Amino acid sequence: MIRRKYKAVVIGGSAGSFSVVSKMLSQLREDFPLPIIICLHRLKHIRSGLVESIRLKSKLDVIEPDDKQQIVAGKVYLAPSNYHLFVEYDGSFSLSTEKPLNHSRPSIDHTLSSAAYVYRNKLIGIVLTGANKDGAKGMKDIADKKGITIIQDPKTCEVDTMPKSVARLITPDYVYSPDEIVNYLNHLVG
Amino acid sequence: MDFKHYLHVLKENTPYDFSNYSDNSIKRRLQKVIADNGLTADQLLEKTQCDKVFVEGLVEQITVNTTELFRDPELWPAYYDKLYPALKAKKSFNIWHAGCSTGMEVYSNMIILNELGLLDKARIYATDISNNMVRQCQKGSYRYAFNKQQLDNFAAVIKKAPINGVSRIDFAKYFDIDEQEDRLQVKDFLRKKVQVKRHDLVKEQMPFYNKFDVIFCRNVLIYFNAALQSKVYQVFHKQLFPKGMMILGNHESLTGFYKTKFSKNGAVYAKSNAFQFQYQ
Known part of the structure; x- marks a missing residue:
C-alpha cells in the first residue's frame, strides 16, 4: 500500500484515448481522493459532446472548468474545447486561447507543464495513446520536478506515437496497460 | 528573470x-x-x-489575439434568443466589442444584426489595446481559405437552429471573396459603420461618452487576475444601461461581488440591480 502523498493526477491523450479514459473513469473508486485533470485532443469539427460522453460512465463528477475555477479533490476536470487549460499557483485553473501548441488547443504540454510547476513532486502524470508528440515535453517537466510519470504501454495503444515520444525524452516510472493504471490509482489510498 | x-x-x-x-x-x-x-x-x-x-x-x-468569424457558432442562436427581443424594442442601441482583436466577431455580429433587420438602429463600437489590432479591425481583410471553414460551420448551425427565422445567409453580401489572392474582404458598408479606437481596459477612461445596450468581451479577461477582472466588470456594469447585456467567453464566469450584479441567462449576463449590497 502506497501512502497518500500526491496532490493531483494529470492525464493527456489523443487518438484512441477517449475510450481508455472513459473506461478508466468507470473503474476508479468513487472516493478517489485527488483531482484528476484531463487534456484530450478533440477533432476540430466536433467540439461539443465529449464531456457528456465521458460523464456517462464516470463514477466521479466530470467538469469542463471555467477560467479561475478552484480545483477540488475527487473531481475530474476536462480541458474545454478550443482553450488551453493551465493550473495556477493558487490552486485554480486558468484558460487561454493562445496559439495552438503542437497543432493542438488544448495542448497537453501546456496543461502538464503548468501542473508540474505547481504540484512539483506531488503530481502523477499519465500519457495515453495518441498520434503526435504533444505531452512529451510536459512529462519531462513532471519528471524534472520529481513527479511520477506513467505512460500507457505502447502494446495496448491504438496509436503509440504519443507514449513513445515521452519515452524518448525520459524514462517513465511506469509503463502500464489501462487496467494497471486504474489499479495503481485505486491503490493510492488504503 | x-x-x-x-x-x-x-x-x-x-x-x-x-x-x-x-x-x-x-x-x-x-x-x-x-x-x-x-x-x-x-x-x-x-x-x-x-x-x-x-x-x-x-x-x-x-497579448493574445485569437478570434474567429462566428466563433462558437452554436452559441449565436442562444445569444440572440435574449438579444433580439430587447434590441428590436429599441429605437436605437449601442454595442461595444471590448478587446476586438482583428474584428472578426464585430463583423460576425453585424452580419447577424443586418439579417435580423436591426443594423440600421445599431451603433457599433470596438476597442483594443493594440494599435495594430485597431488597424486590422478597421481594415476587415482576412485570409479566405483559413476562415471559410468558420462560415461553413455557422451556416450549418443556423440551418438547424435559425436565428429568429434566419436560417441562411448569403455571405457574398458582406464579403468580397478573392480565392486566388486568398482574401476575404469585409464590405465597406459594414467597415465604415464601426468606430474602432485604441483603448486599454486596464488603465484608461472610457473612450466613448455613451452607455451601452450590449458589451461583447469574450476571452479577454481570462488573462487578468481575479482582482483586475473585478475592476473591469465594475466598468462594464457602470457602462451598461439598466438591463443591458454582457456576453462573455464560453468558459468565463462571474465570481464574487459582481456575480450578484448580473443575472445569468444562458450565455448572456444581464445587468440587474435587484440585489444591491451597500459597502461603506
Whole structure:
C-alpha cells in the first residue's frame, strides 16, 4: 500500500484515448481522493459532446472548468474545447486561447507543464495513446520536478506515437496497460 | 528573470500595465518574447525603457489575439434568443466589442444584426489595446481559405437552429471573396459603420461618452487576475444601461461581488440591480 502523498493526477491523450479514459473513469473508486485533470485532443469539427460522453460512465463528477475555477479533490476536470487549460499557483485553473501548441488547443504540454510547476513532486502524470508528440515535453517537466510519470504501454495503444515520444525524452516510472493504471490509482489510498 | 520587477519597469516607463495579468500566463508570454527575440533579460529591460517601437511590438506579442468569424457558432442562436427581443424594442442601441482583436466577431455580429433587420438602429463600437489590432479591425481583410471553414460551420448551425427565422445567409453580401489572392474582404458598408479606437481596459477612461445596450468581451479577461477582472466588470456594469447585456467567453464566469450584479441567462449576463449590497 502506497501512502497518500500526491496532490493531483494529470492525464493527456489523443487518438484512441477517449475510450481508455472513459473506461478508466468507470473503474476508479468513487472516493478517489485527488483531482484528476484531463487534456484530450478533440477533432476540430466536433467540439461539443465529449464531456457528456465521458460523464456517462464516470463514477466521479466530470467538469469542463471555467477560467479561475478552484480545483477540488475527487473531481475530474476536462480541458474545454478550443482553450488551453493551465493550473495556477493558487490552486485554480486558468484558460487561454493562445496559439495552438503542437497543432493542438488544448495542448497537453501546456496543461502538464503548468501542473508540474505547481504540484512539483506531488503530481502523477499519465500519457495515453495518441498520434503526435504533444505531452512529451510536459512529462519531462513532471519528471524534472520529481513527479511520477506513467505512460500507457505502447502494446495496448491504438496509436503509440504519443507514449513513445515521452519515452524518448525520459524514462517513465511506469509503463502500464489501462487496467494497471486504474489499479495503481485505486491503490493510492488504503 | 524577475517578472514582477520587469512588469514594474514596463509600467513605469511605458503606457502599458500588465502587472495584474495572471502570473502564469504573463510569465509564459514574456518567456516566449525573450526566446523569440533572442534577448537577454538585461537587453529586454533596456529596450523596454528606450525603444518605443519595440514596446509596441512587445504588446502585440504579449497579448493574445485569437478570434474567429462566428466563433462558437452554436452559441449565436442562444445569444440572440435574449438579444433580439430587447434590441428590436429599441429605437436605437449601442454595442461595444471590448478587446476586438482583428474584428472578426464585430463583423460576425453585424452580419447577424443586418439579417435580423436591426443594423440600421445599431451603433457599433470596438476597442483594443493594440494599435495594430485597431488597424486590422478597421481594415476587415482576412485570409479566405483559413476562415471559410468558420462560415461553413455557422451556416450549418443556423440551418438547424435559425436565428429568429434566419436560417441562411448569403455571405457574398458582406464579403468580397478573392480565392486566388486568398482574401476575404469585409464590405465597406459594414467597415465604415464601426468606430474602432485604441483603448486599454486596464488603465484608461472610457473612450466613448455613451452607455451601452450590449458589451461583447469574450476571452479577454481570462488573462487578468481575479482582482483586475473585478475592476473591469465594475466598468462594464457602470457602462451598461439598466438591463443591458454582457456576453462573455464560453468558459468565463462571474465570481464574487459582481456575480450578484448580473443575472445569468444562458450565455448572456444581464445587468440587474435587484440585489444591491451597500459597502461603506
